[in-house]
Amino acid sequence: MLSSTAKNLYWMGRYLQRAENMARLLEATQRTALQSSKTEAFDVAEMYGLAEAFEAIHPDGELPQLIDFMTLNAENPSSVFNSVRAARDNARAERNNLTTDVWESLNGLWLEVSAIARRKRGVDHGAFVETVKKQTVMIAGAAQSTLLRDQAWNFLSLGTYLERADNTIRILDVKYHRLQPDGAPEVRDGVDYYGWSEILTCIGALRTYRRVYRARIEPRRVAELMILRRDLPRSIHHCLWQLDLSMRELADLYGSRGEADRQAGALHAELRYGRIDDIFEAGLRDFLEDLRDRLDALSHEIGRQFLLD
Amino acid sequence: MAGIKAFDEMTSAPDGVRAPYRDVAQWLADTPAATLEAKRGEVDLFYRRQGITFGAYGAADGHETTIPFDIIPRVIAHDEWKYLERGLTQRVKALNAFLTDAYGERQICRAGVIPERQLLLNAEFVPLAQDLELPGGVHCHIAGIDIVRVGERDFFVLEDNVRTPSGVSYVLENREVMMRLAPELFATMGVLPVANYTEELLATLRSVSFSDEAEPNVVLLTPGQYNSAYFEHAFLADEMGIELVEGTDLFVDEGRVYMRTPRGPQRVDVIYRRIDDAFLDPLAFRPDSMLGLPGLIGALRSRRVNVVNAIGNGVADDKSTYVYVPDMIRFYLGEEPILQNVPTHRGDRPDDLKYILDNLPELVVKEVHGSGGKGMLVGPTSTKAEIEEFRAHLVAHPYDYIAQPTLALSTCPTFVNQGVAPRHVDLRPFVLSGKDITIVPGGLTRVALKDGSLVVNSSQGGGTKDTWVLGPGGQPASQTQSQS
Structure with a gap:
């Protein structure tokens, strides 16, 4: 190919x-x-x-x-x-x-x-x-x-999940900080119900939230769902998991690994073992910004490794 | 058209039906017009859905259209085909020998058969092809030879196409369609298959690799999806299971050609290019070409990659060289030509020019370097004004033109809006030269859909038909008595 x-x-x-x-x-x-x-x-x-x-x-x-x-x-x-x-x-x-x-x-x-x-x-x-x-x-x-689940499929998949992860990060970044300007996970006086449900609707996860948490909407949980929940198809963790899977399949097909494989693996691991409390402690905005930079780096590296540029 | 009585491939026989067409005539008699109409609708839908399209250069916004397909097959008897096959094989052998010689010692010039200036001063002569020793001495690996018929036994070669001839995808697709539309008729007549063309093509391409790899890597180089023949490029690559590449997919390193793959660079041995010489390599030809591959000609000259068809083939199929092909056959093969040329007058010969100017209304005048039916005058169907306009071009640039008598191209029954009516046709068989010469029985039959029109080019409103070459058990043409 x-x-x-x-x-x-x-x-x-x-x-x-x-x-x-x-x-x-x-x-x-x-x-x-x-x-x-x-x-x-x-x-x-x-x-x-x-x-x-x-x-x-x-x-x-x-x-x-x-x-x-x-x-x-x-x-x-x-x-x-x-x-x-x-x-x-x-x-x-x-x-x-x-x-x-x-x-x-x-x-x-x-x-x-x-x-x-x-x-x-x-x-x-x-x-x-x-x-x-x-x-x-x-x-x-x-x-x-x-x-056919061949190399072509894996490249389609890489594009799909990179873009989706990037999108979920953008939504969180902008909308979260409008609702909670200081990025604090707890709400002091009442919840902007429409605002939070909108964020969830953006990724089609409002009902999912209720099913998973069986509780009213809380910013910390919204963030957790969108970042760390592997089984939610638009969460960042899910996207990086799928991305890493495709990278592994390509590595197996080609019999070689490169820098892009390392970066994809590292990102996946971070989301897989990350905890929402740690993320908030370090600051949500910094976390998201760092993630976006690293996704950019990864997409650049994928281009270089597979001669896509 | 008034004044020209054409040979009809179905009806020009004493009893009104030539033997090879007996079953077709019966089929037409048994099938109501409404059924034919419905079948035609099916075909159009099939072609559109498959995306089998053709975009003529210069058409508004590069619009994609499908070439009209006629649902009545054209039939060629087995004995007729055997004759054509012999003639085509002979002709292409001579063209290959000529190209080897033209870019070698030019013995044909020393022998006084072709003047050396005809080669060296020809705009199509490519000095970079001098002394290229190609595998098997093959320069035209894929030749499309345009043949017209004017009588029971009279076939003429109208034109040789040995640069990047196109149209073979229609041969294959038309057959697919026809087998669906008229399976009973097809089965009754014992038609020879064409589907093995792409296998033969791949074998031919592999056989001309410089390397001795067991499975040389062959790619098809296309100018890209905006080229009018892009569908064919994609189709052939797909059928052969090879990569369809553009110039940017390839690179040259240390004199070798590689293609970029996610796995890393992969070596390329043979390039079936569907890009004209001028755009192949900006370092060797047009420096502004974005389509080609810088360094390709260097890699070719150091025998690390073969380019199919070879560069510089234009000197062999140029309309001014055409007149010498019968002499080439005699010179290189020591044989008499089996297939004849159309008698041709040359604008660069004073006597010929006078004849042409005196007889413009009866002649077909063609530009020597033109293609696709442009820059062409069909005297008998042109208005006085058109003829006078052309006369001015001719007087100003006599070297650029040749003229031929207006041939009464044979007609075949064709399903047009008014029903079944005779329309003029030609034939382009595709001749493959590698280790051996292979010709898949048949070829592209092009049909002029307008009543009386002799121009069959798809860019000028022509259509296509499936060409049925009958097997040895089919009705021979020789039983049909000639009318004339």
Whole structure:
């Protein structure tokens, strides 16, 4: 298999995940925004390092404008529209390495997204977000049930979980600190119920929280669930576990290990044996920032080790 | 078209049906038009879903279209095919001998058969190919020879394509489709298979490696997904189970070519390239090419990688060289040509030029370096204004043109909007040269879908048909009495 194939599949995984995450995030934000202030819009833009770009176009920063900016805007490199297009371009170049099911469901998503984007007026953003959510789940399902578990699969998986881990970190980082500016795990006077449930909704884990803890929402538990809970598919631990698994499979296939393997293993171990109390003691913000830097380093190292650059 | 009466491959016989077409005629008589229409719909859907598309250069926004496929097969009798096969084998042998000589001692020039300037001053001559000693002396590993038919026994070679001929994926896909659409008819007629083409191609490619590795690493080099023939590149690579690479997937180190894989660099022995010479290696040819691989020609010249087809093949299939091919056959093989050329007048010869200018309305005039039916005048179907416009080009650049009589290309029954009607066709068989010469029976039949049109190029609105070469047990053509 060519490195360019590995690269296309890796990026297809990343972009698809980015589109899905964005759709989920917008849905959750929209719901909360009905009950709270308009700083929501800037929060989301900030999460993706786009606060300035957004403010330049929409100084008022109303939520509907943000949603348009993040979904259909062709100038915004992180918009759902552009992520889906990039994922589809990567897939198109690798049609030989994908099954018809995966290609057709991804191409179908692109056709729907581009059709909506062509409509100038009367775009139902809620329906758009819903479509993206539904269809990305279909693509993941098609991949899960039809793709050969070979090296190509592992590169798709690396892209998917790196992006997802990064996304969960961004949500926690921005939203947590808006709700708890000092990052303290305990709440002094009452809980912003909508705020916390929104964070959980972003990663589709509100009901999961209740099932796991059978208790009311507490910031420390929210953080624990999102960071350390291995069995939650969007937690950071889960993502790094899957990432490490794929790295091990590739190492077995190729009969060699490199720096990327070491970094993936170290990150996984840290999340696996980490404790939420220690994380808060050291400071949540520093922990998340450090994690993001190390994920960046890992993605760089993966590129170098497998000649993806 | 008024004035030209064409040979019809199905009906030009005393009793109205030539023997090889008997079953097809019966099938057409038994199948209602509505059923044919439904079958055509199925085909279109199949091609779209498979993504078998063709984007003509310059089409608005590089739009992908499917080439129209005609559901009535073209039939070639076994004895006709055997004759074509002999003629094609002979011709490609001579072309290979010529290319070895052209980039070697040029004995054919010393013998006075071809003037040396025809080679050395030819824009297609590649000095970097001089004295390349290629495995087996093979330069055109894959040749697409365009053949037209004008009568019961009259086949002509219209053009040799020995650079990067395309279209073979349609041969294979058309067969798949046709077997689904008319399984009974197919089974009755004993059609020879074409599906082994990709196996033969891979064997040919492997047989011309410089290295003695048991399994040389072969890759297919494509300009990328925006190339009009990208579908074919991906299809062939997939069928052969080899990597489809772009220039950026490869690199040259210490005179060897490697491909980048996640496992590390992997050596490449043979490159089946579908990129033109000019873009192959920015160090050797066009320095602005982003498609090729810097250092490739150096690796080729130090015999560490073979490039298929060879570089510099343009001197052999150039329209100005075309006229010499029969002489090449006599010179290198000591044989008389089995397949004839179309009589050709050359713009660079004063007598010929006068003849061309005097007879423009009857002639087909072609640009020597043109391809794909552009830069071409079909006299009988052109308006006076078009002819006069072309005349001006011709007078200004006589060296760039050749002219041929307008041939009444044979017709085949074709399912068009008005029903079943005769349409003009040509044939491009694909000839593989490695250790041996292999020709998969058949080839790409292109059909001009417009009534009376003689231009079959897909970029000019042509379609394709499945080509059925009958097995030894099939109806021979020789039993059919010639009408003329």
